[in-house]
Amino acid sequence: xxxxxxxxxxxxxxxxxLAGAGCRRPPPKKDKPLPQAPPSASAETLSAPSAEPDxxxxxxxxxxxxxxxxxxxSGALAGAGGGNTKKRKPRTGARFLIDGPEQPIAIGxxxxxxxxxxxxxxxxxxxxxxxxxxxxxAPGPSxxxxxxxxxxxxxxxxxxxxxVMHTYWxxxxxxxxxxxxxxxxxxxxxxxxxxAVPGTSPSALRTGGRDAVAYLAAPNARxxxxxxRLWVEGGGILELSPEGSGATSISLVSVGEGQVVxxxxxxxxxxxxxxxxxxxxxxxxxxxxxDDVVFVGGPPEGYPELVGARAxxxxxxxxxxxxxxxxxxxxxxxxWNGKAKIKTLDYPNGMDTAPVAAAPACGETIVxxxxxxxxxxxxxxxxxxxxxxxxxxxxxxxxAAYPGQVLELxxxxxxxxxxxxxxxxxxxxxxxxxxxxxxxxxxATPKGK
Numbered sequence: 001x002x003x004x005x006x007x008x009x010x011x012x013x014x015x016x017x018l019a020g021a022g023c024r025r026p027p028p029k030k031d032k033p034l035p036q037a038p039p040s041a042s043a044e045t046l047s048a049p050s051a052e053p054d055x056x057x058x059x060x061x062x063x064x065x066x067x068x069x070x071x072x073x074s075g076a077l078a079g080a081g082g083g084n085t086k087k088r089k090p091r092t093g094a095r096f097l098i099d100g101p102e103q104p105i106a107i108g109x110x111x112x113x114x115x116x117x118x119x120x121x122x123x124x125x126x127x128x129x130x131x132x133x134x135x136x137x138a139p140g141p142s143x144x145x146x147x148x149x150x151x152x153x154x155x156x157x158x159x160x161x162x163x164v165m166h167t168y169w170x171x172x173x174x175x176x177x178x179x180x181x182x183x184x185x186x187x188x189x190x191x192x193x194x195x196a197v198p199g200t201s202p203s204a205l206r207t208g209g210r211d212a213v214a215y216l217a218a219p220n221a222r223x224x225x226x227x228x229r230l231w232v233e234g235g236g237i238l239e240l241s242p243e244g245s246g247a248t249s250i251s252l253v254s255v256g257e258g259q260v261v262x263x264x265x266x267x268x269x270x271x272x273x274x275x276x277x278x279x280x281x282x283x284x285x286x287x288x289x290x291d292d293v294v295f296v297g298g299p300p301e302g303y304p305e306l307v308g309a310r311a312x313x314x315x316x317x318x319x320x321x322x323x324x325x326x327x328x329x330x331x332x333x334x335x336w337n338g339k340a341k342i343k344t345l346d347y348p349n350g351m352d353t354a355p356v357a358a359a360p361a362c363g364e365t366i367v368x369x370x371x372x373x374x375x376x377x378x379x380x381x382x383x384x385x386x387x388x389x390x391x392x393x394x395x396x397x398x399x400a401a402y403p404g405q406v407l408e409l410x411x412x413x414x415x416x417x418x419x420x421x422x423x424x425x426x427x428x429x430x431x432x433x434x435x436x437x438x439x440x441x442x443x444a445t446p447k448g449k
Contacts, residue, residue, distance in 0.1 A: 095397065096366075096385060096398070096434055096435065096436065096437050098400055099432070099433040100136060100430065100432045101423075101430035104430055105118075105138075105140055105430065105431050106120060106139060106140030106146075106428070107144070107146040107429070108141065108150030108424065109150055109407055109424030110154050110408060111140070111154070111410055111422045112155045112412075113410045113411055113412040113422050114165070116165075116182065117129055117131040117184060118132075118420075119157065119167060120140045121154055121155055121169060122141065122151065123150075124171075125176065127167065127169065128141055129185075129186065130184075131183075131184045132414060136431050137422070153169060153170050153200055154410070155167050156168045156202045156213065158206040158213065160209075165179070165182075166178065166180060166204070168192075168204045168213050168215075169202065170197070170198065170199065170200050170201070170202060170215065171189075173195060173197075174194050175213065175215050175231065176191055176192075177189065177191075178190075193229070193231050195229070196215050196216065196218070197216040197217065197218050200215065202214060202215040202216075202250075203215075203250055203251045205260065207257060207259070207260060207281060208281045210232060210233040210234055210281055212230065212232050212233070212260055213230070213231045213232075213252075214229070214251070214252050215228075215229060215250065216228065216248070222239075223244065223246075225245070225247075227241035227247050228240035228247040228275075230262065230286075232281060232286050235281070235286050238279075240262055240264065240275075240277055241266075241275070245291075247264040247265065247266055248266060248267045249265040249305045249306045250262065251263050251308030252308060253308040253315035253316070255310060255335075258280055258281045259278070259279075260278070260280075261277070261278050261308075261315035261334055261336075262276065262277045263276045263277075263294075263315060263317040263332070267304055269299060271298060272296070272299070272304065272321060273295065273296045273297075274294055274306065274317055274319065276291075276315070276317070276332075276334045276338070277292065292340075294317075294332055295319075300321065300322070301321070301322040302350075302351065302352030302354070303352070304320060304354070305356075306318070306319050307319075307356050309358035309360070309365050309367070309388070310360055311331075311333060312390060316332070316333050316358070316365065317331070318332075318358060318369075319332060320347070322350055325346070326349070327346070327349060327354075328347060329347065329369060330342060330343070330344050331343045331344070331388060331392045331393070341391065341392045345386065347371045347372060348371065348372045349374075349377065349379065351370070351371070351372065351381075353407060354369070354370060355406050355407070355423070357369070357409045357410050357421065359411045359412050359419045362416075362437075362441060363416075365388040366385065366411075366419055366434065367385070367387065367394065368434075369383070369386070370384075370403070370406035370409060370423075371384055380405070381403060381404065382399045382401070383400045383402075383406065383409075383423065383432075384396060384397075385398055385400050400432065401423075401430075403425035404426060405426065406423050406424065407424045407426075408422075409421070409422075409423045409424075410422055420432070420433055421433075
């Protein structure tokens with residue numbers, strides 16, 4: 001069904017569990033182990049910037065090699081519990097245009113949006129791809145079992161303008177990589193690391209012609225806590241977390257060609273520190289800067305997740321967290337020199353699960369997040385759009401949807417003028433397209449013209 005077009009004035013996902021919280025179900029053991037990962041690598045020190053950067057078997061037909069989904073049965077989707085949306089009349093002078101949400105596109109969550117479509121994590125070592133079409137993404141998985149339970153760990157996608165794409169997810173203790181083609185077909189899986197924490201979500205990007213993937217590693221002799229590690233294509237595995245420090249949520253942000261900021265959360269019962277570490281992927285090595293603690297918050301409420309996004313030439317770590325006065329979305333802005341600025345956007349009330357997603361489009365960074373509609377306990381949630389200002393300020397623009405309660409949320413840019421948002425409300429997943437309205441970016445002029 002075509003999306004209903006609306007216009008708005010102005011302008012991912014359950015969080016990883018804290019260490020020992022045990023709210024995720026580990027994926028089932030496999031009959032056949034995948035090939036083991038290569039040993040760890042060494043790195044040189046990045047002392048100064050080289051440049052200012054500009055559980056069951058998968059459903060039939062849904063194996064890791066499956067392509068875009070066949071249309072799901074509307075009866076199965078309609079029968080599952082979910083959220084609702086309120087229709088609103090188009091507004092004039094729109095800054096952002098929104099199509100949808102209308103009908104649910106899948107049952108269950110654990111969805112990752114990328115430039116060509118949506119990837120759904122399935123039970124077992126499998127995923128399903130729904131490619132974008134003129135009326136939105138193809139329907140995703142609709143098995144009734146997903147209304148009761150779906151995998152929490154999401155797929156990460158590393159892609160660049162050349163069209164090279166790879167997926168990464170955690171299966172058991174393996175960090176699994178597969179090629180992804182333009183038709184949504186996944187290649188044969190291979191394990192690139194074998195010490196990942198089961199049920200967690202990696203973060204991946206492609207820069208300088210190579211993939212970089214940050215993931216949460218299990219405790220070992222060097223570090224007695226789950227901690228952050230980095231796998232670089234052709235460069236092996238590097239340590240991100242300093243010895244003795246942990247990690248509960250991790251994200252990579254590209255801030256220039258070959259230049260990346262890794263940010264991770266180390267949520268503890270008494271405080272919530274955020275670490276940042278810059279690294280540069282060079283021709284034959286990866287140069288790592290020292291670890292910086294860029295923010296220390298109070299005790300976490302629920303299971304916070306850190307979401308990274310590029311904001312100009314800086315990395316923005318978006319973190320919903322309790323404050324002395326209530327609850328707020330924090331923007332922890334870290335530049336290539338390691339300097340940090342903190343800005344906040346207050347919520348009406350706190351949330352145990354406070355999903356947030358961000359993506360670049362329309363010449364700026366767009367943030368989508370769930371928040372309580374009002375300060376009263378039990379208030380329904382709204383999905384709101386905001387932008388990140390040059391100073392790091394989170395500038396709320398407009399409410400985009402009234403979903404009830406959001407459990408999963410992810411967003412990515414399809415092009416310079418379009419962002420796709422997929423969220424799960426109740427047990428149903430919905431898709432929403434954000435356009436630029438009056439702030440559309442002109443297409444790039446082809447070379448040689």
